[in-house]
Amino acid sequence: MLYFSRWKTVAIWLVVLIGVVVSIPNLLSRETIDALPDWMPKRTMVLGLDLQGGSHILLQVNQQDLIDDRLEATRDTIRTALRDARIGYSGLSGTGRSVQVRIRDSAQFDAARTALQPLTAPISSSLFAATTVAELAMDEPEPGLFRFTLTDEGVTYRTSSAVQQSVEVIGRRVNELGTTEPIIQRQGTDRVLVQVPGLEDPQRLKDILGQTAKLTFQMVDQSMPVREALNGRPPAGSTVLYSTDDPPVPYLIENRVIVAGENLTDAQPSLDQTNNQWTVSFRFDNQGATRFGQATQQNVGRLFAIILDNQVVSAPQIREPILGGQGQISGNFNAQSASDLAVLLRAGALPADLTIVEERTVGASLGEDSIAAGEIASAVAALLVVICMLVVYGTLGIIANIALIANVGLIIGALTLLGATLTLPGIAGIVLTMGMAVDSNVIIFERVREERRAGRSLVQSFDSGFQRALATVVDANMTTFMVAAILFYMGTGPVRGFAVTLGIGILTTVFTAFTLTRWLVAFWVRRQRPKEFPKGLVHYLPLDPRVPFMKWRNVGFALSGLISLGVVVLVLTTPFNLGIDFRGGSLIEIQAKDQTSDAGDVRARLNELNVGEVQVQEFGDDGALIVRVGTQEGGDNAEQTVITKVQDELGGDYDFRRVEVVGPTVSGELAWSGTIGVILSMIGLMIYVWFRFEWQFSVGAIISTIHDVIVIVGVYLAFGLEFNLSSIAAILTVVGYSINDTVVIYDRIREMLRRYKKMPLDEVINIALNQTLSRTILTGLTVLLALFALYFFGGEVISSFVFAIIVGVFVGTYSSLFIAGPMLILFKLRPDIFDNADAAKGDVPISAQPSKG
Missing domain, CATH: 3.30.1240 (Hypothetical Protein, Haloacid Dehalogenase-like Hydrolase; Chain: A; domain 2)
Incomplete structure (x- = not known):
């Protein structure tokens, strides 16, 4: 295991070099990147909207x-x-x-x-x-x-066609705004996702997306006064439409369309020099010019109406035939509204109305703050983990830290090459990976230490330690990877970014642990020829601890039962503080322009708007407030009306740093997908553990994991923390960590059962728990160091998310020791079941394996 051929050495370092080189541009300024030679990689990670600002809007076809x-x-x-x-x-x-x-x-x-x-x-x-x-x-x-x-x-076909056409039309509209790298794509059967990074005016984007822009030219019916038509009944073939004026003016319009917007070839804003008013100049194609010319030639002296989305923009009189295929639309335009109308007309009409069912907008200033917080948290976490490994393992700690640096470089390089979007929870995923990546090295080093204590030479100990730790590391990381995959499947936006970084981090961790770390250890052993395992703080811990875990198992069961019962009581008596992801409504982060905010004043002003339930609370420093408005009875469109009212009321005194709107349609779906995500993770993990071990292990692992989920839910209820999609991500992360910890212990229990077939089961489990105790403590310590760095320096946005994971690490460690292991006694696990498994797989009990060397 410690021998490396030349081509393996070259391959390992080539992969690491590529990862590090590709990741370097992410640390440089844009000017420095542009100055790099052409052969150097210049691509950087795509920043999510929460890091660079912008808008995420989900539209639904009516x-x-x-x-x-x-x-x-x-x-x-x-x-x-x-x-x-x-x-x-x-x-x-x-x-x-x-x-x-x-x-x-x-x-x-x-x-x-x-x-x-x-x-x-x-x-x-x-x-x-x-x-x-x-x-x-x-x-x-x-x-x-x-x-x-x-x-x-037929309805499905029409809906699919409308969505596809909407994607094309929206793409043309957004590109006309001059934004960089927008994302417009189909989502599901009847929705369109629009993400526009770096957008400074999200309201303008919503205005552009919210209009169908169905333009028609129709004649005004002058056969009877419009008031008479309003009081009586309009003539057959005519309809009363209103203008865009304030107050609106009614017109009696013939239903027959002379020319439609499909016949437009161009539209541009222009300033009429005669009256200094903004207009929109347009030009028809040949068919449109012919039809428009014929209509104006036959109706000189009559009024014709220019109608946009069933509203009369203008109704000029035809003074002479318009034969050139060109004209102007006049109205109460300013420079921007004329430009926006021209954009809509050039892009074409949408096939149906689109309703905004979800909106998440982040201001550029908040994105910059999030980047700064993420950088500080990452630096502090990395420093703490590096120091911890140096103190605990000495020389081997240096090797582990080199592998950790390479690991982070590979993660960033992979994200860059894949074009994955880095979000603030994604940064949290990288930081969490730094803490968990150490776990693989801890498992290996602790195994080496045990082999050395058993009397093997140091070289044999390293060789055997790497070999025997392989299955444990793969099993432990595979369970966490399954959770990351489920997070990616059911998550959206930032949660999916967390899943991507966590999943990539798991793959790079396994790679570095069994290639780079092993190569570095082999190089160190050949060059230094050490005689003993490097000293570190671990020598101050008992080399052979004898903690009587099994004597305390009933106490542990009783304590867990009481806590679980208490959580059940909380669930029945205390309502969840559901976030807008699950109950719908609006969340707005505002910051006072003079850095002095007044939550009471804001609450009073918003209550006068009659928008339903309003909550206002302080958030962080520098005059920031969080405003929550309950879901509206009027549906998705009413949610957007609320945002407009709040912006009109507070826009003079406050900057809007973040806006999140989730309509009732999406909130129900998110709650369902979150529940399904947790259930799927449980089922998937149970099947995997059953496949790799036995059914008793599988059920024990799931029971201990359900215990962890119950406790985390209790934490949310007891502390009144907001429960949202990030909470589901936190629960699933805890599930992954807890299963990871449990699998490591179960792997050792299985090994002990194969070795000591006559020993009572409770003693076997106690030995296994003690042998893995150093790994359990050290892994928990490094993960907690990384999480505390995130909690204190990562910013308010992810603090509750990280807090839940911190609690989950403590709970997961406890359940692995006092629930997962003792459960095997309740299920009457028998050592002889491994005889059949070993025979089927061709395995040889460890006690019968010949020694190497």
Whole structure:
């Protein structure tokens, strides 16, 4: 195990070198990076919105709009088809997803059936590969009554097409704003995700995204006064629409569209020199120019309306034919509103209304503060872990620290190469990895120390220690990796960033532990030829501790039972402090412009807005406040109205550093996905432990892990901490750590059972717990050092997240010692079950293995 061929040595250091070189640009300024030679890597990690500011907006296509439009088109098609076939009809109407029509003359039933048959013809769909989709199904409830119903496949097809078209239109709109590297992508079946980093005006982005921008040119119906139409009934084929003025002016508009926005080829803001007013100049394509020219030629002297999203922008009089295919839209525009309208018209109309169901916006100043806090926390954590390893292991601590530095370089290099987004919880993931990465070295070094104590030479001890620690390290890290994978699957945004860094960190940890660390140890042994295991603080601990854990197991069971019962009482009597992720609503972080905030004044001002439940509390320093507004009864659109009201009320005195809005639609989904994530992690871990050990180990591990989850939930209830998606991530992280700790102990118990088949089970478990006690203490210590650095220096945003993990480390360590191990006694684990397992796998009990050397 300590021999390395030349090609292995080269491969190991080449991988480390590539990782470190690729990660270096992340430590340099942009000017320095630009000055680097062309052959040097210059790519840096993509910073998340919480680190560089920007907006995350989740939009949902209004499916009912698509259904209504399709039914309206179906009615028009039926009307045209029957008129062309000269077939009399009546009762053309629609309800729900259906349109029906009655044929008057029974002699024309067959002709009507033939004329309407094309409506049910299937259409090709790329959504279903080479298959086709029938949008409408026709049936005849009674002779002469034809009913057309939208199929589920048709609605799905229309929704998918609308989402795809919306992605393209939104992409053109956002790119027109001049933002850098926006992300616009489909999410799920009916949603579009928009992420725009570095955006300084998120409200403008929402305004741009919120308009359908359906532009039409229609004639004004002047056959009767509009007031008469309002008081009575508008003429057939005309509708009353209102202008964008304040107060709005009603117009009677003919339904017939002369030209639509699809015929526009360009639109630009312009300043009319005659009246110094901003307008929007437009140009039609050939078809649009011809139709517009004909319409204006035939209607000189009449009014025509320019309509945007069913509102009349302007209604000028046609003084002369407009034949050039160009024109102007005038209205109450300023420079920005004219520019925004031109952007919308150039990008094209959305196929349906889009509702903002989730919004998370971070100001640039808060992002800079988060980066600074993350850098300080990372530096302090790294320093504490390095010092700890030096004190505990001396020379081997130096080797472990070199491997740790390489490990961090590989993590950053991998994130850079993959183009992964680094978030503030992602930084927490790197810091946590630094603490947990030491665990692999601790397992190996402690195993080497045991082999040396058993009488083997130092070289043999290192060789055997690495060999026997391999399975333990892989098993322990695999369980944590499974949790990271589940976090990535069910998480969003920052939580997913935490999962990515944690997962990559686990892979690089295993790599460095069994390649780089082993190579460094082999190099040190060959060069220094040491005779004894390096001294460190560990020698001040008992080399063979004899803590009577099994004597205290009943006390541990009783204590855990009482705590669990207390948590159950808390759950029944104390409501969770649910964050907006799970209950919906708005969270706004504001900072006083004069650095002096007044929570009472803010609360009073917002209560006057009649926006429901309002909570205001101080947050950090420098006049920062957190404002929480409860979910609105009016749905997702009402949530956005609240944000506008709050910004109008407080914008003069406060800067808005962070805005998070979660509508009722998304909050329910997030709560469900969080619950599913915890359940899936439990099931997955139980199956893995069962596969690697036996069912008794699997059930014991899950029971101890459920105990840890119960205690963490109790902490959230007892301290009134906000329970949100980050809380689910914290619980899953604790689950991963606890299982990691348990698997290491179980691996030693299994080894002891194979070696001492006649020894009572409680004594075997006690020996295993004592033999792994040094590793348990040292790993917990390094992880806690990293977490405390995060808690005190990482900033307020992640403090509650880190606090839960800190508590979880203590609880996970306790459950591994006093619950997971003793559970095997309750399940009457028998040593002889490993005889069958060893025979099936071809394993040889350790006691029978020949010594090496």
